[in-house]
Amino acid sequence: MKTLILAAGYATRLYPLTKNFPKPLLEVGGKTILDRLVESVDQIPEVTSHIVVTNATFAEHFENWKNKAAYSKEIVVLNDGTTSNENRLGAVKDILFAIEQLHIDEDLLVLAGDNVITFSFEDFVTFAKEKQTSCITCHEEPSLAALQKTGVLETEEDFRVIAMHEKPEVPPSHWAVPPFYYYKKADLPLIKRALDEGCGYDAPGNLAAWLCQQTTVYAWPLNGSRFDIGDLAAYEYAQKEFEGK
Incomplete structure (x- = not known):
């Protein structure tokens, strides 16, 4: 199994902090967002390597980070060749780009590179196995306004996913879907088909929502917290929460 960390965005909502610097390498509580993610997956026995897919603008920053990193698994920095927010590939196309460029033929744990979490993904991998x-993650979200801005699950009692609704006006549940996914090797060919059939590609949740309609997918309720560093206010909040941690 490989981990694929999506880090090719341009984080325009965090300008000026990210005008010339990638969001995943911003520090929260003395560690980069990316380091906190990699720490959460590096000790999972099944993981053989970590792939960070980025863009031409920020690739050098990630190469410098890689050269200083000391993790037990190999780190691969993959440049998707884009140079701006206007010509970015989008998350789903970046997943397919990584699969095709690296000839990935094993299970894939896909993580958005702009989230800070307080748990290990080992329990999620165990659940998926x-x-x-293929499996997605979920957490309870009491706020209607927040649910209307994210993916929301419709599930059976055992968390088999019936459907995933993106930014629904009337949410079918309080189960929000963060950007952490486990894609089985057998389902990887479906990603190209999804794009060929017009699946949205900018947000990684578009692929998860499409896949739920094609094959059996289960959802794992997070056993910890996650902080989405979407804008300056969210970044400042996370910094306060992780101060000294």
């Missing part, structure tokens, strides 16, 4: 299906 028990289900023997």
